[in-house]
Amino acid sequence: MGRAVAxxxxxxxxxxxxxxxxxxxxxxxxxxxxxxxxxxxxxxIDGVVSGTMPSMMEGVALTHFYFADAIQxxxxxxxxxxxxxxxxxxxAHTAYYWIASGMADVILAVGHEKMNEGDSQATxxxxxxxFYQRPFISGAPGVFSMQSAIWKDRFGLSDEKVREAAxxxxxxxxxxxxxxxxxxxxxxxxIEQIVNARIITYPVRLLDVCPNSDGVCAVIFASEExxxxxxxxxxxxxxxxxxGDEYFFGDSDKAEWVSAIEAAKQAYAQAGIKNPxxxxxxxxxxxxxxxxxxxxxxxxxFAAPGEAPDLVLKGTFARQGELPCxxxxxxxxxxxxxxxGLIRVAEAALQVTGKGGAHxxxxxxxxxxxxxxxxxxxxxxxxxxxxx
Amino acid sequence: xxxxYKTIKTQVALPYEIAYGATWTRFFEGFKERKIYGTxxxxxxxxxxxxxxxxxxxxxxxxxWVEVSQEGSLVSWNYVNYRYFGMPTExxxxxxxxxxxxxxxxxxxxxxxxxxxxxxxxxKNVKSGMKVRAVWSDERQGNIMDIRYFEPIK
Numbered sequence: 001m002g003r004a005v006a007x008x009x010x011x012x013x014x015x016x017x018x019x020x021x022x023x024x025x026x027x028x029x030x031x032x033x034x035x036x037x038x039x040x041x042x043x044x045i046d047g048v049v050s051g052t053m054p055s056m057m058e059g060v061a062l063t064h065f066y067f068a069d070a071i072q073x074x075x076x077x078x079x080x081x082x083x084x085x086x087x088x089x090x091x092a093h094t095a096y097y098w099i100a101s102g103m104a105d106v107i108l109a110v111g112h113e114k115m116n117e118g119d120s121q122a123t124x125x126x127x128x129x130x131f132y133q134r135p136f137i138s139g140a141p142g143v144f145s146m147q148s149a150i151w152k153d154r155f156g157l158s159d160e161k162v163r164e165a166a167x168x169x170x171x172x173x174x175x176x177x178x179x180x181x182x183x184x185x186x187x188x189x190x191i192e193q194i195v196n197a198r199i200i201t202y203p204v205r206l207l208d209v210c211p212n213s214d215g216v217c218a219v220i221f222a223s224e225e226x227x228x229x230x231x232x233x234x235x236x237x238x239x240x241x242x243x244g245d246e247y248f249f250g251d252s253d254k255a256e257w258v259s260a261i262e263a264a265k266q267a268y269a270q271a272g273i274k275n276p277x278x279x280x281x282x283x284x285x286x287x288x289x290x291x292x293x294x295x296x297x298x299x300x301x302f303a304a305p306g307e308a309p310d311l312v313l314k315g316t317f318a319r320q321g322e323l324p325c326x327x328x329x330x331x332x333x334x335x336x337x338x339x340x341g342l343i344r345v346a347e348a349a350l351q352v353t354g355k356g357g358a359h360x361x362x363x364x365x366x367x368x369x370x371x372x373x374x375x376x377x378x379x380x381x382x383x384x385x386x387x388x
Numbered sequence: 389x390x391x392x393y394k395t396i397k398t399q400v401a402l403p404y405e406i407a408y409g410a411t412w413t414r415f416f417e418g419f420k421e422r423k424i425y426g427t428x429x430x431x432x433x434x435x436x437x438x439x440x441x442x443x444x445x446x447x448x449x450x451x452x453w454v455e456v457s458q459e460g461s462l463v464s465w466n467y468v469n470y471r472y473f474g475m476p477t478e479x480x481x482x483x484x485x486x487x488x489x490x491x492x493x494x495x496x497x498x499x500x501x502x503x504x505x506x507x508x509x510x511x512k513n514v515k516s517g518m519k520v521r522a523v524w525s526d527e528r529q530g531n532i533m534d535i536r537y538f539e540p541i542k
Contacts, residue, residue, distance in 0.1 A: 020393060059400050122473035131412050132438055132532050135476035135495040136483050138468045145466040146485055153464070153516045202507060203466035246444045250463075250485055250494025251436075 001270055002100030004388055006227035006234040008220050009038030010346035015184040015215030015334045017116050020119075023058055027070040027112050030339075031217030034108070038220050038230070042072035045220075046104035049079040049094045051087045051111060051241065056088035057123045071110050084127055085140075085286065085373025087111060088217065088341025089242070089380035092369075095221040096237055096382070101383075105223040111342035115212035115335075128375055132232035137375055140288065141201040141209055147254045147376050148291035149203070151298075153308025154255040163203065165309035166290035167194040170207045170332065172318050173287070177329030179358035184213045184334040205293060207333075210288035215336030217343045223350050224388070235349035235384040238366070239273070241266030242380040250377050260372065260379040267381040268301075276301045277316075277323050280383075281364040282351045286371040287330045297325070300368065300381075307338035319361070327351075327359040341371025346380055352386040411441040414444055414453070419534040422524050426491055428452040434492035439468055457489035458522040459541065465499055465514050467507055476533070480504050486538055497522075497532075501539030 011033025018026055020356035027050075035041060048064075048071050054062045064073065064080040071078075079098075083090040088111040095107040123137030128134040137143055152162050172192055189207055197205040227234045243259035243266075252258060254385040264276070273279050283302070287293035294308035302323055303311045311317065317325040326332070328347045331340050348367035350356045356364070365386040372379045409415070411427075415438050418425040426437035427450035428469065435454060443450050456472040471479055477498070484499040501523060502513045520538040528534040 019395065020391075056400070059398065119473045121470075125472070125474050130406060131408065133415075133496060134474075135532060138466065138475070138483055139470075139472050141470075142468055142483055146464045146483065149464040149466070149516065150485070197471045199467065199507060201469065218403055241426075248493065249496060251444060328420070 003102055004224040005096050005099045005221055005222065005237045006236045007237070007345065007349040007384060008222045008227050008232070009034050009040070011035070011037050011180045011218040012343065012346060013216045013352065015182055015213045017250045018114065018214035019116065023060070023112075023114050023117070024067050024070040026114060026214060027067050029112065030112065030218040031071055031108070031110060031372040034218035034220055040220060043105055044300055045072065045076065045108045046106050047077040047079070047098060048073040049081055049091050049098070050108065050109070050119060051081045051091050052113055053084055053087055054082070054123055054127060056126065057120060057337070058117045063112070071108065073200070078237055083373055083378050083380075085288070085337055086341050086378045086380045087338045088343060089345065089369070089371035089382065091342055092219065092345045092382055093240055093242060093380060095219070096240060099221055099223050105226045107221045109221060109342060110216065110218045111339035112216040113336035113338040114214040115337065116214050119161040120212050133375060141185045141204050142162055142239045143169070143182045143249060144289045144292050145201040145204045145374050148289065148295055151255040151295040157306060157309060159203070161193060161309050162291060162294070162354050165294060165312040166208055167191045168295055168312055169290040170194045173181060173326055173332045176319065176359055177333035180328045181357070182215075182334065183329045184215070185211050186333075191305050199344070204289055208290040210331050210335035211333070213336040215334065215339050217346050219342055219346050219349070230330050233353040234388070235352045235386065236388045238383040239267035239270030240380075240382045242378070244374070245377045247377070254376055255295070255381070256305060257295065257299050259377065260296060263379040263381045264300045267383050271383040271385070273383065276368070277303075279366060280323055280368050281366050282327060282348070282361040283323060283325045283368040284328065284330065284370065285325050286344060287326055287332050288335055290332065296370070300370070324361050327356070327361055340378065344369035344371055345384070348382070348384045352384050353371070409441070411439055415439045416500055416530040417453070420528045420530050422528070424456050424458055424522065426454050426456045428454055435490060437488055437491045437495050451496065453477055456491050460486045460488035460491070460495070460520060462499065462514070462518050462520050463494050464516060467510055469540050482510060484520070484538060486520055497535055498537040499539075502536030
């Protein structure tokens with residue numbers, strides 16, 4: 001595992017349609033928030049890592065150049081990490097590796113996106129080559145709808161039960177978003193509205209899918225020595241895991257999703273977790289699609305294969321349940337993609353330091369953060385705990 | 389009143405000329421003759437389609453070309469009902485993951501040959517596990533859309 005590393009503070013912008021600020025101004029807003037949270041200044045930072053989904057989301061290719069001032073990277077080592085939807089998690093991993101290796105003590109990690117400035121779904125099709133896969137990806141909902149259908153058929157789940165459980169997830173996350181001051185979509189909705197919403201890519205309907213959000217998340221990671229000197233509650237990194245599938249969507253098993261299963265296994269092994277549903281207190285699962293979220297619960301060992309819809313309907317993953325998932329409302333309600341994975345880390349850190357506010361899970365000590373990306377290709381996990 | 393700030397409308401339109409390389413070239417030459425080619429891995433013996441230059445698992449060259457069946461089973465599908473820049477056809481349309489008979493991976497394409505405007509009708513025509521067959525364009529350019537779609541085999 002290398003040296004011990006902690007999340008010592010987090011900052012988020014208000015997420016949503018942010019046409020009130022330019023992109024670098026939005027980035028600075030997130031960076032200022034983490035400096036305010038920690039009391040640190042740019043002088044305390046040894047290096048900066050940032051990233052976005054594909055940069056062309058906003059039409060400017062080299063964002064760490066564009067944001068050199070906003071992320072206060074001038075005169076410091078600077079890295080950019082970009083892994084599609086899992087970018088935010090990969091940024092967190094980069095910061096972790098940097099400190100764990102002993103090459104730095106304090107790293108600023110910044111994830112950002114301004115999705116309302118371009119055509120997000122068209123941008124996402126450009127993650128694939130133009131010969132074969134690009135025409136059939138249909139933006140993000142296309143592939144992920146197909147993936148959840150494979151999962152449903154594999155375990156012989158009925159359309160009705162899966163629909164019912166997905167609606168439950170949508171309803172509870174949309175309700176949770178009201179308790180998260182930074183969340184984008186805040187709407188009271190009903191099961192009836194969810195199951196009758198406009199179809200995006202069947203079976204995914206409007207309230208089963210994440211929004212296009214503008215937003216930034218900034219997190220400061222520190223070595224044990226620096227973290228302890230700060231004299232505040234910090235979130236310790238207990239384990240990390242990351243895996244990718246083969247490029248072609250049809251090559252790998254997407255129902256028992258190997259990259260998600262193996263990424264979690266690696267992180268659990270490092271953290272010493274044997275029974276994740278019992279040992280974890282909260283999880284922030286990257287959940288842009290309700291149907292797929294259930295499948296991920298199974299990949300992470302929260303449910304046996306094919307069991308997730310039943311447990312969802314029993315309330316196992318609801319706010320008062322055995323393992324609350326996405327008490328922040330998750331990606332379903334807030335999705336500035338390059339930031340979304342880092343927001344999962346930030347939310348997990350808030351939970352294990354008792355700073356979750358209205359969406360705090362009482363007494364949370366061990367949390368899982370996750371992000372996924374690519375054409376259903378990449379998965380990254382980070383486990384955070386209140387004790388080293 | 390919230391103050392409205394200005395925006396600028398701009399576009400990035402970049403031309404590309406992207407190399408197919410030998411494997412894609414040969415694969416799409418097959419399309420002109422209404423043939424779908426895969427390659428067989430000498431190590432794991434899987435038949436991969438579209439044809440590959442190498443097996444992604446064994447990391448060895450796959451030089452054994454095989455013509456694969458134009459019929460297969462539908463593994464999964466979606467019904468796309470929203471618009472975005474660069475979409476392959478006007479929505480609504482059905483995308484499918486197809487396991488062509490005798491091959492060992494899924495093949496992505498469109499599913500069609502029936503009315504697409506009504507989801508309930510589509511659900512009667514499209515079922516996971518059903519048999520489908522390739523329907524070719526009369527005029528073929530040597531690209532992926534030379535197959536118009538895969539249609540259900542009644």
